[in-house]
Amino acid sequence: MKAKKSVRDRLRLDAIRRRATPIENHIIDEYAAGKITRRDFIRRGTIIGMSVSVLGFVATACATDEGATTTLAGGPTTTGGSGTTGGPTTTGATGTSGSTGAGAIRAAMITPAGAIDPVLTNDEGRLAILGQTGQYLAFSDAELNLIPVLAESWEPNETLDVWTFNLRQGVTYHDGSPMVADDVVAVFTNIASGNAASAYETFGVTPENIVAIDEATVEFTLAQPNGSFPFFVSSDNYNGIIVPASFWDSYAEGSYETEFPGTGIWQIENHEPGVSASFVKNQNYWGDNAAQPEQLEVTFFADEAVAVTAFQEGRVDVIPHISSSGGQALLESPDATVASIPTAQHRQVYFDTSAPPFNDKRVRQAVALTLNRQVLIDGLLAGFGTVGNDHPIWEFFPMFSQDTPAQRTEDLAAAQGLLDAAGLGAFEAPLHTLVFAEVEDLAQLIAASAAQVGITLNLGVFDSGTYYNDYWLAAAGSMGIVNYGHRGVPNVYLAAPLLSDGTWNASHWVNETYDDLYNQFASAPDLDIQRQLSGELQTLLNDEVPFIVPYFVDHISITQPNFSGLVVTGMGHVDLVNASVS
């Protein structure tokens, strides 16, 4: 039954559509025609800067039977369940209204891999701490929504290559100074050469083309159109926390740790690098943080087993992220509350396509056919994952094409047939990876699987520094496994490791058809077109197999039974604004 629309609603809808840009109207048309679901409509709307109130009204006013009721089957679920109403004060958190805000929260977090630094951060340990004291223009939440934070709104031009962000007014840093547009420009000028370089490449951003229009407006001009650009300035690009422009005057590696400047809900109280950090509530926070606890005590754990012991002994209230193998002792425990969210985080099992034996796609397909992916998920991830099909477009992304090629499954006879066709008998090749979560075990199972068709993979497992410096992009004729963290859109996955000139192209794969398809995908404003292009990308990648994507990994959090209010993202951001211990 179609939703009844009053005259007042129709008039308001007409008014909205008159003010809307062509792109906004196009998305509304798609939703009204039932081409996209309500959830996808809201996601797409937030990305192009439509306000939550407008989205909510249009979602109801234009609802079709399907559109109004369809949700993503098996889609993301969160511990807090934010929806799209999470305003700037909670960055997506909900749920624990009534908390007094008293007391301290004790969290066990992953040890930062180095100095906490906006430019250099490239690991979950550091980004989780950056996100306590700092904030982003927008927050990419666990349900793939983009929530305005330090930017109140944004809008693109008609060709999607100029994006304008309107900054929230009245926001101050911990030292009381106001946040202004120059700060934003300074951030995105100074982090360009650091870990975020691939994001700049993916979204076609150059620092010279970021300008402050006035104190409250920043404009980004892109090298090419991009319909997902706001993710560049969101928490997805975790290096982009907003700090005062003056911070960069005396910037040096690690200088952020002197004061931990930012606009976030926590102010640093004490920091012992690699050991612990304590924070106090930001009493002058620009938003509503009445329910926030007074203190946050973070203990860093390099070893998950130690974090588990601390949890079992009651020395920590929450472990925001733990692997299924490291947290095994707690997954079935009645004394722990386990929550998980599906994420786009995945492992890429890449082949060096530039040299024998993996320059023949039949060999790559053969290796992919030796894997029983569900066994990998059940065995290695205790079931906390979803099956991959050798492309990085996660099934919960709105642009995922259902017309994807059939799921690749274990087929040893077919694998052997491909190897025979390629003229290869038994052969050996190196498989390099790093010590990370279950990856070492995955490497062993891939080797055991490949051995079934006569392929001997000689494993080399290294610390992350050695792996990334000596093996990741270098070794010829080899395979490797690398981790890709969660993102709200697949652009980084599709660009850096796959474009012919991609900076993270470990498989050395060069394919002009792919490059062309990706460029069309990145600049498409229309979800329908993106889906169609996704289908072509998925098919191409599944056939060419520059890398295997065996599975996508869920994000697991563990809390004490008396703890509530934890909000996490697949990327590893931790929001404790509404956390409480009863």
Next chain:
Amino acid sequence: MTVPIASRSQRWRVLRGSATFWVGATIVVIWVVFAIFGDFITPFDPLGTPADVLNRLEQPSGDHPLGTDELGRDVLSRVLAGARQVMTVALAATVLGTIFGTALGLLVGYAGGIVDDILSRILDAFLSIPLVITGMLALTALGPNTFGVIVVIGLVFTPIIAKTVRAAVLSERQLDYVTAAQLRRDNSLYVLFVEILPNVANVIIVEFTVRLGYAIFTVLALSFLGFGVEPSIPDWGLMIAQHYGFLTGGFWWPVLFPAVAIASLVVAVNLVADSVSQAFE
């Protein structure tokens, strides 16, 4: 110059009468049998199959008397198969160290004078660095692999054995038979390896047995720290490293049984070494 027959039989008599020698030797022989014939003895494939992972961390049972590990592989099979890795590497490293250490000790002790002073100080400098640290540094530079572990441990043991052999040579070179050889103008290498070496063989044998125990422990320590073999190979040190994180969850068996295997082999080798020392001294 040869070792007196009476002395050799006397030593063997001492060894035969030593209960600790027989206990140690029996255990060592058992592990040697597992090392050689492990492939035919293990109830399951130590490398497992991909589908085994669905049976991960099963506690000891009739099917798997020592339980399964994190990839569902049979712990008993991996413990038995693991003997080959540690014994091969430790034995090869000890032989290498003994050959180099003996040669160096003979040269330094026989040359004496400034050569002895300089080389002895260099050896002292090497000995001042903890064994495992030296091994880790060398393996970081060379890259961790089985051959590298053998070479590194062999080279690390070289100065230790050289110091002991040098001390024995210093005593021997004062004796008349060496002076007589020198008066005959025998070649120095001939004096070293034909005249002196047989007379310090006792010291070398004792040192070899003692070093073997240390080598086993060093090999396992390095593999525990991730500087040994690739992760799928059954290796006692690596098995402990891969599973100690599961102890907090009550999964003790993948850690306890390799640890027991290590303890039994190291203690057995040391029992043999003690008995040999007593017999030769």
